[in-house]
Amino acid sequence: MDKVKQKGKNVNLAIMLAVVTLFQLICAVTLISKGESENRMRVIITFGGYLLAEYAYFIGARLILGRRGFEVELIAFLLTGIGLSITASVYPHLAIKQLIATLIGIAGFVALQIILRDIDLCMRLRYPAAFLSVGLLAFTLIFAGFTNGAKNWLYIGGLSIQPSELVKVAFIFVGAATLERLQSNKSLTKFILFALGCIGTLFLMYDFGTALIFFFTFLVISFMRSGDVRTLILICAAAVLGGILILLFKPYVASRFASFGHAWENFDTTGYQQTRVMIYSASGGLFGVGLGNGKLRNIFAATEDLIFGVVCEEFGWIMAAAILLSYIALLVYSIKHSRYARSSFYAICACAAAALMLFQAALNVFGVNDVLPMTGVTLPFVSRGGSSIMSCWMLLAFIKAVDRGTYRYGGVRQ
Amino acid sequence: MKSISRRSLTLYLLIFLFLAGSFLSYYRLAVNADKWAMNKANSHLYTDGAFTAGDITDRNGTVLAATENGERKYNNDITVRKATLQTVGDGAGYIASGIQTAFKDELTGYTLRDGIFNLKRYGKGNNIELTLDADICKAAYRAMGNYDGVVGVMNYKTGEIICIVSTPSYDPLNKPSEEKEGMYLNKFFKGLYTPGSTFKILTLASAIENIPDLEDMTFECKGKGGKGQVQIGEGYVYCSGVHGKIDIEKAFNQSCNCAFAELADTLGKEKLTATAEKAGFNTQMNKINGKIACSKSTLKLDNSSALDIGWAGIGQYTTLVSPCHMLTLISSIANGGTATSPYVVNSIITPGGKNLYVAETQTLGEYFSSATAEKLQEYMRSNVKKKYGDYRFSGLQMCGKTGTAEISDSEDAKPNALFAGFSSNPDYPFAIIVVVENSSYSISTAVPVATKVMTAVKNAYGK
Numbered sequence: 001m002d003k004v005k006q007k008g009k010n011v012n013l014a015i016m017l018a019v020v021t022l023f024q025l026i027c028a029v030t031l032i033s034k035g036e037s038e039n040r041m042r043v044i045i046t047f048g049g050y051l052l053a054e055y056a057y058f059i060g061a062r063l064i065l066g067r068r069g070f071e072v073e074l075i076a077f078l079l080t081g082i083g084l085s086i087t088a089s090v091y092p093h094l095a096i097k098q099l100i101a102t103l104i105g106i107a108g109f110v111a112l113q114i115i116l117r118d119i120d121l122c123m124r125l126r127y128p129a130a131f132l133s134v135g136l137l138a139f140t141l142i143f144a145g146f147t148n149g150a151k152n153w154l155y156i157g158g159l160s161i162q163p164s165e166l167v168k169v170a171f172i173f174v175g176a177a178t179l180e181r182l183q184s185n186k187s188l189t190k191f192i193l194f195a196l197g198c199i200g201t202l203f204l205m206y207d208f209g210t211a212l213i214f215f216f217t218f219l220v221i222s223f224m225r226s227g228d229v230r231t232l233i234l235i236c237a238a239a240v241l242g243g244i245l246i247l248l249f250k251p252y253v254a255s256r257f258a259s260f261g262h263a264w265e266n267f268d269t270t271g272y273q274q275t276r277v278m279i280y281s282a283s284g285g286l287f288g289v290g291l292g293n294g295k296l297r298n299i300f301a302a303t304e305d306l307i308f309g310v311v312c313e314e315f316g317w318i319m320a321a322a323i324l325l326s327y328i329a330l331l332v333y334s335i336k337h338s339r340y341a342r343s344s345f346y347a348i349c350a351c352a353a354a355a356l357m358l359f360q361a362a363l364n365v366f367g368v369n370d371v372l373p374m375t376g377v378t379l380p381f382v383s384r385g386g387s388s389i390m391s392c393w394m395l396l397a398f399i400k401a402v403d404r405g406t407y408r409y410g411g412v413r414q
Numbered sequence: 415m416k417s418i419s420r421r422s423l424t425l426y427l428l429i430f431l432f433l434a435g436s437f438l439s440y441y442r443l444a445v446n447a448d449k450w451a452m453n454k455a456n457s458h459l460y461t462d463g464a465f466t467a468g469d470i471t472d473r474n475g476t477v478l479a480a481t482e483n484g485e486r487k488y489n490n491d492i493t494v495r496k497a498t499l500q501t502v503g504d505g506a507g508y509i510a511s512g513i514q515t516a517f518k519d520e521l522t523g524y525t526l527r528d529g530i531f532n533l534k535r536y537g538k539g540n541n542i543e544l545t546l547d548a549d550i551c552k553a554a555y556r557a558m559g560n561y562d563g564v565v566g567v568m569n570y571k572t573g574e575i576i577c578i579v580s581t582p583s584y585d586p587l588n589k590p591s592e593e594k595e596g597m598y599l600n601k602f603f604k605g606l607y608t609p610g611s612t613f614k615i616l617t618l619a620s621a622i623e624n625i626p627d628l629e630d631m632t633f634e635c636k637g638k639g640g641k642g643q644v645q646i647g648e649g650y651v652y653c654s655g656v657h658g659k660i661d662i663e664k665a666f667n668q669s670c671n672c673a674f675a676e677l678a679d680t681l682g683k684e685k686l687t688a689t690a691e692k693a694g695f696n697t698q699m700n701k702i703n704g705k706i707a708c709s710k711s712t713l714k715l716d717n718s719s720a721l722d723i724g725w726a727g728i729g730q731y732t733t734l735v736s737p738c739h740m741l742t743l744i745s746s747i748a749n750g751g752t753a754t755s756p757y758v759v760n761s762i763i764t765p766g767g768k769n770l771y772v773a774e775t776q777t778l779g780e781y782f783s784s785a786t787a788e789k790l791q792e793y794m795r796s797n798v799k800k801k802y803g804d805y806r807f808s809g810l811q812m813c814g815k816t817g818t819a820e821i822s823d824s825e826d827a828k829p830n831a832l833f834a835g836f837s838s839n840p841d842y843p844f845a846i847i848v849v850v851e852n853s854s855y856s857i858s859t860a861v862p863v864a865t866k867v868m869t870a871v872k873n874a875y876g877k
């Protein structure tokens with residue numbers, strides 16, 4: 001029985017990998033045939049490098065580590081590939097940069113899996129991670145200038161990074177690790193202080209979208225750990241109160257969200273991006289107008305905040321729905337495997353990471369569709385941005401770690 | 415551990431909310447996609463404000479609007495452009511009932527499934543062939559001169575509208591900076607006019623059906639100072655002349671208000687309303703080609719006095735008609751009582767030459783019994799023969815009725831002149847409606863326009 005099952009899984013992997021590869025090849029060929037000659041080499045390098053990394057990962061994990069399940073990685077590779085195609089199409093000169101960030105992200109994904117295998121190591125790392133996170137955010141707050149209304153970018157040399165993206169990984173790591181060891185009020189207080197530090201700095205940076213994501217993740221982790229609904233309601237009430245106070249004393253913050261639900265009435269002002277997303281999404285139809293044929297790409301932040309609209313327009317509504325389902329799949333995967341997790345640390349990490357991505361996807365997608373206020377967060381794995389893609393791949397390590405199968409073969413047997 | 419995995423189940427609530435949000439987004443997208451995709455900010459469809467779409471041609475293949483090298487072009491002839499403007503529509507969507515606005519989806523090849531992909535694939539959308547004849551429209555536009563108003567011509571057998579002109583108009587290639595009232599309106603579909611004496615056709619129809627000895631009746635039109643009058647209820651209805659003792663045929667020829675006000679009084683509101691409603695009054699007509707709504711002709715006599723009904727019987731009071739409906743009504747008389755649904759789009763053809771839609775002749779039902787229609791034909795024929803002059807419509811065996819509608823109580827206000835008629839020569843199965851606003855007596859304005867247009871029709875479709 002077991003052998004048959006195993007064989008079935010291998011075939012599934014082969015088929016799914018073939019489908020994902022085919023899709024990526026079609027994107028690459030489309031870009032090569034349409035692009036200007038100077039960009040062809042960039043596209044070839046980008047997709048060549050990406051496919052190489054993809055196959056190196058699968059072959060290494062299957063043959064060397066003897067792993068079986070690859071659902072999570074396939075989803076990530078598919079989404080990353082879509083994002084990379086759009087980046088290579090809209091900004092060919094940035095494609096290789098995006099590829100390098102992706103490769104670093106995949107390396108981080110593998111490295112973090114190795115670290116996560118050793119729970120004792122994780123416990124030792126939690127304080128350094130916490131202090132590093134708050135320190136990095138504080139550093140950003142002090143030294144960053146305003147970029148598009150928020151102080152969340154650091155420029156080092158020619159590189160720009162968004163520290164809050166990387167802190168997301170540390171936030172879950174610290175949150176889950178702290179709670180694992182001492183299920184006491186003292187440890188909860190420490191986590192609350194840590195969370196307050198992170199979220200507070202994000203607020204001061206005017207990065208409200210990310211602050212909201214951190215707050216949400218904080219709630220998920222706290223609830224998973226304590227199950228104390230009353231405390232959480234109190235915290236939420238305090239947060240809402242705090243939010244209202246901020247809106248009262250800093251009315252310009254409110255003005256950012258003022259056009260929510262009224263995008264069409266603010267067609268050329270605050271609703272500009274949302275209405276363009278809707279117009280061009282509608283133009284795409286079920287199957288899209290084809291990669292490179294869209295018009296939304298000419299609107300500001302098309303490859304970042306508005307990328308869901310670009311997918312709707314160029315790849316079609318079905319592909320866009322598949323992306324939405326991907327985030328759901330990651331969370332369902334995490335919830336299912338939590339039951340059999342080796343430790344609550346893994347269960348909390350995985351659920352928090354998957355919930356974070358789903359929440360972030362919701363803010364992004366519903367924001368541009370005027371179902372929620374627009375907060376300017378990225379769409380996990382798909383949006384262009386080095387820090388964002390690295391962060392997503394590392395968060396994926398948490399989801400991967402919850403599966404008992406991950407550490408069963410070729411590594412330390414538990 | 416167990417408690418943690420149990421708590422993780424709460425996250426299904428998050429998934430549920432996410433799904434709900436996704437459904438809402440997709441639902442709104444699916445419901446509004448058409449409207450959103452057709453937005454003027456969509457640079458797939460609008461390049462520098464010009465509309466990228468398929469060609470619009472008339473029934474003979476004359477191009478009325480087309481996209482060439484990303485630019486929207488119109489017919490080379492300025493008069494044709496002005497004559498067909500309100501039907502073809504402008505690129506910017508000011509003319510709501512214009513084909514370019516009402517058939518935007520078809521012209522761009524937009525479908526919910528494929529989005530604007532067809533536009534990308536072929537570089538243009540579907541082509542639309544209209545039933546209009548550009549030459550007839552041009553002749554009608556010229557015939558209108560400087561007057562504002564409407565001309566409509568349709569084939570009463572098939573329902574094809576071969577001419578629609580609505581003035582004032584403008585050249586879409588050179589839009590005037592100053593807007594004239596009504597220039598964005600296709601008055602043929604959207605206009606509403608007091609019918610004046612053209613409504614006597616309906617009063618006559620009701621009388622034919624309800625008064626058996628109608629042809630033996632005599633009416634008396636007497637008065638002083640050249641104006642006849644008759645007492646109806648508490649007041650008087652006035653006539654344009656003093657016609658003396660006349661029978662129904664003469665009363666119709668002379669368009670005697672006294673006779674028809676008396677008839678309306680005799681018939682009463684129920685019978686008059688019943689005849690009018692059977693002929694399409696007080697009901698919304700089916701949309702033209704399923705897309706273009708036509709305004710509703712109305713006859714409301716619910717709380718009217720006898721005098722009001724008398725005035726209504728001669729097409730005054732609150733009675734209003736839409737030119738499109740009036741033309742349909744006249745056509746039904748010509749067609750033996752059965753109304754044919756008018757249409758303006760003949761076919762929609764993909765760039766690959768496939769027919770997406772071909773209009774078919776459809777009936778709207780019986781407006782008049784065939785006996786009534788036959789009688790009305792005779793009386794309307796008699797009008798042309800004995801009153802307006804057959805020489806004006808030689809060879810057409812024209813039938814018709816004029817109308818001069820007073821639209822204001824003011825002394826120096828000019829009336830609207832109307833003519834509604836049809837050729838009873840089976841070689842030219844066409845009906846016509848003419849409205850000339852702020853003119854004078856219909857015989858000197860509306861009838862000459864009808865003559866010019868019907869002569870053009872005869873020359874174009876002669877055998």
